[in-house]
Amino acid sequence: MADAILDFWFDFASTYSYPAALRIRPLAREAGVAVRFRPFLLGPIFKSQGWDTSPFNLYPAKGRHMWRDLERLCADLSLPFRRPEPFPQNSLLAARVALVGLDEPWGEEFCVAVFRAEFADGRRIDDPGTMAEILGGLKVAAAPVLAAAQADESKARLRAQTEEAQRRGLFGAPTFSTADGELFWGNDRLERALLWAKQHARA
Amino acid sequence: MADAILDFWFDFASTYSYPAALRIRPLAREAGVAVRFRPFLLGPIFKSQGWDTSPFNLYPAKGRHMWRDLERLCADLSLPFRRPEPFPQNSLLAARVALVGLDEPWGEEFCVAVFRAEFADGRRIDDPGTMAEILGGLKVAAAPVLAAAQADESKARLRAQTEEAQRRGLFGAPTFSTADGELFWGNDRLERALLWAKQHARA
Numbered sequence: 221m222a223d224a225i226l227d228f229w230f231d232f233a234s235t236y237s238y239p240a241a242l243r244i245r246p247l248a249r250e251a252g253v254a255v256r257f258r259p260f261l262l263g264p265i266f267k268s269q270g271w272d273t274s275p276f277n278l279y280p281a282k283g284r285h286m287w288r289d290l291e292r293l294c295a296d297l298s299l300p301f302r303r304p305e306p307f308p309q310n311s312l313l314a315a316r317v318a319l320v321g322l323d324e325p326w327g328e329e330f331c332v333a334v335f336r337a338e339f340a341d342g343r344r345i346d347d348p349g350t351m352a353e354i355l356g357g358l359k360v361a362a363a364p365v366l367a368a369a370q371a372d373e374s375k376a377r378l379r380a381q382t383e384e385a386q387r388r389g390l391f392g393a394p395t396f397s398t399a400d401g402e403l404f405w406g407n408d409r410l411e412r413a414l415l416w417a418k419q420h421a422r423a
Numbered sequence: 424m425a426d427a428i429l430d431f432w433f434d435f436a437s438t439y440s441y442p443a444a445l446r447i448r449p450l451a452r453e454a455g456v457a458v459r460f461r462p463f464l465l466g467p468i469f470k471s472q473g474w475d476t477s478p479f480n481l482y483p484a485k486g487r488h489m490w491r492d493l494e495r496l497c498a499d500l501s502l503p504f505r506r507p508e509p510f511p512q513n514s515l516l517a518a519r520v521a522l523v524g525l526d527e528p529w530g531e532e533f534c535v536a537v538f539r540a541e542f543a544d545g546r547r548i549d550d551p552g553t554m555a556e557i558l559g560g561l562k563v564a565a566a567p568v569l570a571a572a573q574a575d576e577s578k579a580r581l582r583a584q585t586e587e588a589q590r591r592g593l594f595g596a597p598t599f600s601t602a603d604g605e606l607f608w609g610n611d612r613l614e615r616a617l618l619w620a621k622q623h624a625r626a
Contacts, residue, residue, distance in 0.1 A: 269482055279472055279594065281592050281593070281594035282594045282595070284592060285592065285594065285606055285608050288605070288606070289607070289608070289612070292605075292615070292619075296615075389484050389487060389488065390484070391482065391484035391485045391488065392485070402491070402495075403488055403491070404492070405488050405492070406611075408609075408611045409492070412495070412499075416495075
């Protein structure tokens with residue numbers, strides 16, 4: 221059971237990725253599963269389905285349910301919740317910074333802090349000032365990180381990550397993927413995905 | 424707490440309505456909530472969003488995940504599962520028969536039996552022979568029921584039911600709605616919807 225591992229694919233703009241990001245680390249610890257945070261961009265995947273914005277904007281009844289459902293869900297989890305304006309936020313910068321951070325000890329904390337800034341505090345995550353503030357809160361020097369995030373290598377890594385997501389069949393976020401190729405889509409599949417990862421770990 | 428009540432909106436063609444229909448009665452009994460079975464048609468609602476078939480057919484990655492997810496879910500619930508051919512099934516006849524039955528003591532059993540025929544046994548639910556067999560299994564004379572189901576009154580009732588679903592903001596199935604206007608979409612929201620219905624019942 222050495223490598224019970226679960227990949228956590230998320231887009232910082234994705235609404236249900238917020239509760240998933242806040243829940244996954246304690247639940248994974250409890251389940252004895254290692255988690256890899258894998259930010260990607262839903263935009264190019266939505267575009268390939270003919271959508272130029274979130275399906276929650278394109279289909280208003282679905283959108284109205286999602287906002288109310290998320291509000292109820294966050295209340296149940298005692299998570300503060302504010303609806304981001306505009307929605308969806310542009311998550312490009314945050315995802316690039318996250319990829320830099322996930323090579324360092326502060327990456328996961330950064331991701332969680334971005335979700336909190338966006339969905340609890342109503343901050344804009346496309347603003348480098350917000351990123352700098354979050355990095356500062358983690359005692360990380362912002363300037364070199366923001367420079368690295370905007371370098372060609374970071375851009376290429378995020379593109380590759382998004383292409384891998386699409387190749388694996390992802391169509392939404394959050395999605396959890398296991399080493400044996402199972403996909404579990406949605407915050408409400410997190411517990412089941414962890415159990416699968418645990419039960420199907422290579423010996 | 425006299426009227427803790429939950430409306431269960433479903434389309435017989437809807438995949439996740441199958442586990443919901445099989446789960447809802449025991450869970451509701453346990454929760455002390457009365458359930459009203461409300462068959463409707465998703466087709467007209469999908470059409471008004473510009474879709475001429477199930478989104479699971481229109482968006483192949485989403486469809487692939489759904490079939491695998493449903494397979495895993497049914498295995499977890501020890502429910503037999505076969506993928507209906509064709510998908511989606513035409514659910515018009517079954518919904519009309521169900522509306523006749525839901526005025527009688529056999530309506531809910533009929534609904535559950537249709538879901539089993541379709542998703543466990545791979546039967547076609549647009550076939551009057553399948554309907555007659557299910558009715559026979561419930562000791563109900565099929566001919567007068569099938570005649571009533573095809574009468575103008577039944578057709579009008581199903582249209583009205585579908586219009587009410589749309590007016591309430593339904594966009595998918597299963598959906599659970601409460602007396603105070605909450606909507607919970609998806610088999611995975613059933614437990615939460617029952618709890619809501621119970622906690623917010625009028626005294």
